[in-house]
Amino acid sequence: MPEEEIRKILIITRNLPPLVGGMERLNWHMADELSKHAEVHVISPKGSARMKPESVMLTEVPLHPLPLFLVMAFCKGLYRALSDRPDIILAGSGLTAPIAWLLSIFSGARSAAYLHGFDITVNHASYKKLWRPTFKKLDRVIVNSTPTRELALNAGVPESKISIVFPGVTLPQRPQPAATINAFKAQQGLLDKKILLSVGRLTTRKGLREFVEKSLPLIVRSEPNAILVVVGEAPKNSLGAGIQTVASIQAQATKSGVAGHIKFLGVITDRDLLATVYEAADVHVFPVRHIPDDPEGFGMVAIEAAAHGLPTVAFATGGVVDAVSIEQSGYLAAPGDYSAMVQLVLQILSNKTGSWQKSTATFTQKFTWLEFGLQVNTVLGGTAIPSPQSKS
Helix, strand or coil: CCCCCCCEEEEECCCCCCCCCHHHHHHHHHHHHHCCCCEEEEEEECCCHHHCCCCCEEEEECCCCHHHHHHHHHHHHHHHHHHHCCCEEEECCHHHHHHHHHHHHHHCCEEEEEECHHHHHCCCHHHHHHHHHHHCCCCEEEECCHHHHHHHHHCCCCHHHEEECCCCECCCCCCCCHHHHHHHHHHHCCCCCEEEEEECCCECCCCHHHHHHHCHHHHHHHCCCEEEEEECCCCCCCCCCCECCHHHHHHHHHHCCCHHHEEEEECCCCHHHHHHHHHHCCEEEECCCCCCCCCCCCCHHHHHHHHCCCCEEEECCCCHHHHCCECCCEEEECCCCHHHHHHHHHHHHCCCCCCCHHHHHHHHHHHEHHHHHHHHHHHCCCCCCCCHHHHC
């Protein structure tokens, strides 16, 4: 009996490390997990080869300017599509969906895209005219949350083509040692502090400056030892996202009388150090603003926090409603209700340390990258292989 031929998947994406962000992590893991089931080749920006998954082949193209990236991604993708004859051509976001669709026409492959909320709602005339109509022409559309599915339906994508696959998270193998956490706190002057943690890019949508203005002063009034620790910076290579600079957030903190209650740690790429920061904190705050043209597609950072036993308080907007389970991994306030967010944060701060660890661990089990990869592979027509969780 002849061996079953290995499938070939060509991924086209602008979002891959060393660029930093949730979409970049997702595309890296998507390529890595799919390489366990297929032969994967990725067309991606220069610099990504040195951090690529081990089993993935990769072709680099210039990141800037954007038109050059798109042209070169198409040209390199066309060469690979005609020479390798992939079974699937997958766009890592809406930006490269037209390329995936065009290459599928030339090569006879099936086309697909993984779409985030902003991929669909971008308020740009050319994008709405040339990019969005492509989505409904793809063979498969994978979306990252229930709200993103609704956006895809509103954009005309047939329901039969859409599948929801939640992003994954790397679950810690074990908690960080108490000595490591205490050393970090001592080094950063955080001993005996109630630590509110924010992790992510400093964009307008993330709403950190508004939180510092409207919520942090009230939290500090009730908890004088409270301090907001910020991990992240304003993005340098993001398309379409407005930014909030560290300076502007610091200026707001000064104006609101909480300048001594905020600390910026910058971007942290060391996995162990980031785990230490998560486990040193008391609550993760995720004050994402409701901006119709710039929705939060999912909220991976809330899952990452939960994986480290840290509950999240967030606004119930966009895909955040799928990323936070009320009373299991945190609480959700009505969009823009900063007073409610204050009360929910204070409620968590009054809890016994470690009281969330069991429930958050249970919640995150369905968000492993392994489960993510199995689901994406199945949506793309691969053999449905049961995950360890589904066997138990």
